[in-house]
Amino acid sequence: MHHAAVFSVGPRAPLELRQVPTPTPVGDQVRVLNEWTSTQPFDLHKADGALAQYPDIMGDGSVGIVVEVGDQVKRLQVGDKVFGYMWKTSQERGHQTYAITQERFLAKIPSNISMPEAATVPTNFVTVFHTVIPALGLPLPWPKPDSYIPTSTDDAILIWGGSSSVGQYALQILSYYGYNNLIAVGSARHHAHLKTLGASKTYDYSDSNIVSQLQRDIGNIPYFFDCIGSVSSSILPIAQLANNGNHVAILLPLIFSPPTPTAAPKYGYDVTAVADWASGVRVTGVRTHAYEDNEQLARLLQPEIMPALLQAGVVRPNRYRVIEGKDVLERAQNALTALREGVSGEKLVWKVADV
Ligand SMILES: NC(=O)c1ccc[n+]([C@@H]2O[C@H](COP(=O)([O-])OP(=O)(O)OC[C@H]3O[C@@H](n4cnc5c(N)ncnc54)[C@H](OP(=O)(O)O)[C@@H]3O)[C@@H](O)[C@H]2O)c1
Structure with a gap:
């Protein structure tokens, strides 16, 4: 059996539709008929020349119906509507008719969100946990204890790029955990x-005085979460603000x-060399x-934490725009x-598969 997959075949080259073999799921693997997906900046970075080994199947998220399960699958069954973030092999990518992945990367879609809404969630929801816990050193315990108040509840956390997908999930998740001093930078x-997502103060990155405004209004900012990674318009201003002991x-x-x-585009990866950081800033x-280096996150983040916070209405999916096209290749x-x-x-x- 074969199915259709959208490939990036070279930097900025038109995408191609190719047929690939459809593996049978074994052990704890699940085969999902991909119905919806999203195109993420990661796909654009790859298609435009970074992070890809061509030819490369696109898409790291999937939303669809379980059509086949391996003999060790416990939670899911054929017919379940699921969503997840999958990335280990080309078989797990979202921009193809079927994804074959481990059960632990998938969750059932909560009743209060639609399939296209679900397509906005997994990649960037996962990213928030993976950034906040290991890179900022802030706890997000699960389950959250009753009356939980984090030690850093009043410390300023600056989310640069609050209106990005990652930024919106960061605001909602940090707010849920009781971080009360969330400063969001986004356009006015x-x-x-x-x-409404939890920002206590907002600033506009197109304002040329943003650094002095933040210095005047907020003072010391212990935590910076840069959701954008733009050297000129997020990293350099953050480098002007970050002091000894701050996390970036x-x-x-x-x-x-x-x-x-x-x-x-032009991309880079060396965060220490990209700016003139003050001594003692932890970048x-x-x-x-x-994120799977954290045993608890590997086990719980996608199957349990993500659907629970959506079902409770703690996290709302991103706003979305449906991209049309006559077939899967044109839509991609x-x-x-x-x-x-x-x-x-x-x-x-x-829409991925025409069902
Ligand atoms: N390394 C990883 O593991 C990982 C994981 C996930 C995402 N990422 C990266 O994180 C970035 C964001 O991803 P995403 O999906 O959240 O992006 P997105 O939703 O597509 O981001 C779009 C938003 O970025 C905002 N923006 C653009 N330039 C900005 C600036 N200089 N300052 C503040 N906001 C700015 C815009 O805000 P306004 O509308 O307010 O203008 C826009 O709404 C991408 O580069 C992505 O590849 C990396």
Whole structure:
């Protein structure tokens, strides 16, 4: 048996649809008919020349129906609607008719969210836990004890890129855990929304005085969560603000210049060399894929924590735009083109299998 998969075949080359073998799930593996997916900046980074070994199947998230299970699968059964973040092998990618992955990367879709909404969640929900716990050193215990108040409840945590997908999930999750001094940096049109997600103060990154405003209003900021990684418009201002002992977590890759419809991007990875950091600033570049180094997160994050916080309404999915096209290849290409042109405060989602 074979199925269709969308491939990136070279830097900024048109995507291609190819047939690949469909493996049978074994052990704790599940085969999912992918119905919805999203195109993430990660897909654009790969398609435009970073992080990819071509040819490369696109998509690290999947939303669909379980169609076959291995003999050690315990929680899921054929017919379940599931969503997850999957990334280990090309078989697990979302931009193809079927994904075959381990059960622990999948959760049942809660009754209060739709499939396209589910497509906005897994990658960036996972990223928040992986950034906050190891890179910022802040606890997010699960289950959250009754009346839990974190030690750093009043410490300022600056979310640069609050209206990005990661930023919106970070605000909601940190707020749920009782971090009460969340400073969000995003464009002004999203400020009211960011306050509903937990931001206590908002700033506009297009304001040329943003650094002096933050220095004047907030003073020392112990924690910086850079959801953008733009050398000129997030990292350099953060480097002006960060002092001895502060933690700075930057989502990789570092973007020296972003992809545009006419220009290839320039990326980097060395977070210590990218700016003139003050002595004693603790800077970490975040690669989400390492989250499985934490045994508890590996076991619980996707099957249990993610659906529980969605079902409880603690975390709301991102706003989204449905990308249309006559077939899966055209939808994938259109989503990539739209992302290259720039998005604001929304995820780009599209139908994979024509069911
Ligand atoms: N390394 C990892 O493991 C990992 C994991 C997940 C994500 N990431 C990376 O994290 C980045 C964000 O991903 P995402 O899915 O959250 O992106 P996204 O939702 O597509 O981000 C779009 C938003 O970025 C905001 N933005 C752009 N430039 C900004 C700036 N200079 N300052 C503040 N906000 C800015 C825009 O805000 P406004 O609309 O307010 O203008 C826009 O709404 C991507 O580069 C992605 O690859 C890395």
